[in-house]
Amino acid sequence: MVSKRSFLLVFFSYLLLGGLQQAEGMVAEGPVVLNTPSGRIRGERYLLADGSKGMRFLGIPYAEPPVGPLRFAAPVQKRPWGNKTLDAREFGPMCHQPIENDAWDTVQSEVNLDALEHHLRKLLKVELGGEMYEEEEERLQDEVRKTGEAKRREEEGHGRNNTRKTKLYMKLKSMREYEMSEDCLTLNIYTPILEGGRRRGGGERGRGRGVNASLPLLLYIHGGSFYSNGGRIYPGEKLASLGVVVVTINYRLGPFGFLSTGDSAARGNWGLLDQHLALVWIRRHARYFGAATNNLLLMGNSAGAASVLLHLVSPLSRGLFNRAVALSGCSLAPWSLQTRPLYFARRLAGDVGCPLQPPRELVACLRTTSADHINEVYGEKNVQDGLWLAFAPVVEGENVGGAFLPWTPREALEGGRVARIPLLMTLTRDEVSIWFRNRPDNISLGDAEKWMDMLMRQKYPQLHPSSLPSVMHAIRAAYLYTLGYHPNLMVPIKTISDLISDLGLRVPCVEEAGILSQWTTLYLAEFSYASPDDVRVGNQKWIGSYHESDLQFVFGLPFLGLVNTLRGPQDTSVAATLMRILITFAKSGVPEVGEGVKWPVYNQTHPVHLQLDANLTLGHNLVHHRLCFWKRLVPLLTRWPIKPPKDDPSTAPSLTPALTPTLALTFTLTTLLFILLLHESPT
Known part of the structure; x- marks a missing residue:
């Protein structure tokens, strides 16, 4: 029974x-x-x-x-x-x-x-x-x-x-x-x-x-x-x-x-x-x-x-x-860092009805507030800080015992306070293009200019009003006007995604790779494969090799038998290559690529990287033209008067005295003309 x-x-x-x-x-x-x-x-x-x-x-x-x-x-x-x-x-x-x-x-x-x-x-x-x-x-x-x-x-x-x-x-x-x-x-x-x-x-x-x-x-x-x-x-x-x-x-x-x-x-x-x-x-x-x-x-x-x-x-x-x-x-x-955390802690506290000060009472109140309520309010109002994030890692300081981050990452990197272990860094070719998958493929020139001006205001919120227009014009020239200039010109939305990709990922990460290469063995790669059978992209093929597209191959998704994506033989081949690279690097600290390609170590005197595509090749100077633009030219436009390009400012007189608006405009127009004459080199 x-x-x-x-x-x-x-x-x-x-x-x-x-x-x-x-x-x-x-x-x-x-x-x-x-x-x-x-x-x-x-x-x-x-x-x-x-x-x-x-x-x-x-x-x-x-x-x-x-x-x-x-x-x-x-x-x-x-x-x-x-x-x-x-x-x-x-x-x-x-x-x-x-x-x-x-x-x-x-x-x-x-x-x-x-x-x-x-x-x-x-x-x-x-x-x-x-x-x-x-x-x-x-x-x-x-x-x-x-x-x-x-x-x-x-x-x-x-x-x-x-x-x-x-x-x-x-x-x-x-x-x-x-x-x-x-x-x-x-x-x-x-x-x-x-x-x-x-x-x-x-x-x-x-x-x-x-x-x-x-x-x-x-x-x-x-x-x-x-x-x-x-x-x-x-x-x-x-x-x-x-x-x-x-x-x-x-x-x-x-x-x-x-x-x-x-x-x-x-x-x-x-x-x-x-x-x-x-x-x-x-x-x-x-x-x-x-x-x-x-x-x-x-x-x-x-x-x-x-x-x-x-x-x-x-x-x-x-x-x-x-x-x-x-x-x-x-x-x-x-x-990657939040430099004004108390501001956002207070903003969240105010939104959920907690006291704004002193900090201990603020935190005590938030600890007794329901997690669902905090999550709801945060999701509605507090996710981002302009271009950046409201809640992100912070530097605790050297005087804080047991601090996770006693110093800023830049201070640690430039001072060599890093673990000396083999490191592999990659970027995707098109990065944040996937963020624009539900937008029109093209926008008007005027809208593109507004986008870029807004991004610059967010990036340089403290910049003097006399300097900000120069930066805006330089950014427009470098990213927009290479496509031509006409009031009725339609601009690919990818132009905006390229700018955000450079600002948020490609430029800072290549800069970091250069600094890290002084202290450790580093391998750099750009993932540029774009599957023709990617459900996330649909018909918007311009999205290309987007942010996180490489993860589908790192984790071997083409081998899982998916019925609506990543079904081609090239998809499985690329996945097999990426998994082989990861496993060999995990075992020995040296990535084995196969296909007769040897992946050299990356450093500032030999800036060579692996191009991860259906066919593997080596490339040089990844993003370096953008790195020079953002780290050498743009900072000049944020500081007046501009100094001559000498290590020792005493070797030549500076531009005297502070530039007048007319001279400033002349310099800006000359800079724009110079940029327009340059052909954008491939990354």
């Missing part, structure tokens, strides 16, 4: 079948349990569409929930969970971020599967009269997977056209579709098949054999302007199947991660300290997942790349990693 409890478990396993299909479209091949210093962790084996296999462990907490007194405070490492087995087969919640955000993710169904599963589990607990036992939870999961496998085999037996449920496609998802929580400090670990990982039928309660801990470890820090995204967006299954342990993490975002009053009331950099704790946690647990503790590659994109380079100069992170990769981001980018 089947008990009611057993019947309910089997019945609900069938209902949960859809809810437990994995977002990455893989076939789950059964649970696996590892022993770790924190306790037992149950993950699962997986099989990808191309036959690759691996193991994954999702939603592992590395810190205590940062709530109550731990909001706006350094994270505390998660306590071990004792004899309990942590079920790590589902992602944890995303950290709070504006719900208006969206993200491209891989999906299998239009149904919100996570919400469906959560709802059905609640119903089951009600029917059972309480929580499930651990054995019942395990049995439920196994029944779901058995049912799923049987259904998949049945559909395959009826032909390819009946296997729709196992197919994957890429979709732009709203953050409203994800669960969010302040208790979000989790990480996801992806590994190859580990010898010693125990299947459920192989003595799960026993100690089990130790795994061979020799694999390189890659910890990825996601981007998103320090206020969006999460580790789950970046699937590590394919990369891990090639012989590396991949870790993706969540860290606190927006005000939860970066609110600062500039003093001891709230020092800030909470999100960076979360990343630091994740590094400490994974080093302690690395060998239990097959990774060598002394071989950790820290990689990030955009704000994550800026984070990587901030860890490179932070005394707190020294010795925690021995290789680094920064993709489309750097610590010298103007958005």
Whole structure:
């Protein structure tokens, strides 16, 4: 006689079948349990569409929930969970971020599967009269997977056209579709098949054999302007199947991660300290997942790349990693630091009804304000500071004990206070072009001029009114008037995206690469491949090689069998190349390119970079003409009177006295004429 409890478990396993299909479209091949210093962790084996296999462990907490007194405070490492087995087969919640955000993710169904599963589990607990036992939870999961496998085999037996449920496609998802929580400090670990990982039928309660801990470890820090995204967006299954342990993490975002009053009331950099704790946690647990503790590659994109380079100069992170990769981001980018944090802390406090001063009362009030209310108000009013970000890393100062950033990144870089480890930096050719995907391809010359003038006012808010027009004219000449000048001229919107890309990414990051090359071995690359089959671009092919387009290949998405994007042979070839570069760099600190190309080290006397396209080539002087423009010419226009181009100003008289408006205009017009005569060289 089947008990009611057993019947309910089997019945609900069938209902949960859809809810437990994995977002990455893989076939789950059964649970696996590892022993770790924190306790037992149950993950699962997986099989990808191309036959690759691996193991994954999702939603592992590395810190205590940062709530109550731990909001706006350094994270505390998660306590071990004792004899309990942590079920790590589902992602944890995303950290709070504006719900208006969206993200491209891989999906299998239009149904919100996570919400469906959560709802059905609640119903089951009600029917059972309480929580499930651990054995019942395990049995439920196994029944779901058995049912799923049987259904998949049945559909395959009826032909390819009946296997729709196992197919994957890429979709732009709203953050409203994800669960969010302040208790979000989790990480996801992806590994190859580990010898010693125990299947459920192989003595799960026993100690089990130790795994061979020799694999390189890659910890990825996601981007998103320090206020969006999460580790789950970046699937590590394919990369891990090639012989590396991949870790993706969540860290606190927006005000939860970066609110600062500039003093001891709230020092800030909470999100960076979360990343630091994740590094400490994974080093302690690395060998239990097959990774060598002394071989950790820290990689990030955009704000994550800026984070990587901030860890490179932070005394707190020294010795925690021995290789680094920064993709489309750097610590010298103007958005990577917030220089007036108290202003934005007060603005947020005022918007949610908290006192503006003193700082301790402001912070105390914000700690007791609901996270949802803070998140809603922040998303509506406080995300950006002109061109830059309202909540971002801050410099705590040399006199602050245990500071993550005692100095500005520039001070640290120029003073050589950096970790001397191999470093790989990349940019994409077209960077922020993707931000304009929903705008017209062309705008009028007048609108383009207004755009550029607005950007210059935001970049130079303190510039004297007599100098700002000179800068505006120079920018127009360098970016607009090379296309010609006519009142009815239509200008490609990409002209504006090129300007923003140069200001926010390409120029500061190439400058940073030059400084870093004085202290460490550095490899520089430009990703210029643009897939003809990219759903994110659609018909707007001018978007080209956009910001984060390289991540689709870094994480091997063309190998996941996506049905609506990245299906061409060149896509898989480029992905294979990027993954090979990363894995060889993780293993030895020297990237192996293949195709008979040797990637030279980058420095200021030999500024050579790798051009990452369908065919690999070497290039020289990446962005140098723009770097000279922004770092040599534009600063001259912001300072009056202008000095002659001599190192020693005493060797020649300066322009005397301060320029009159007529002379200033003459100089500006001469400069514009000179720029117009130049042909823009390729980057």
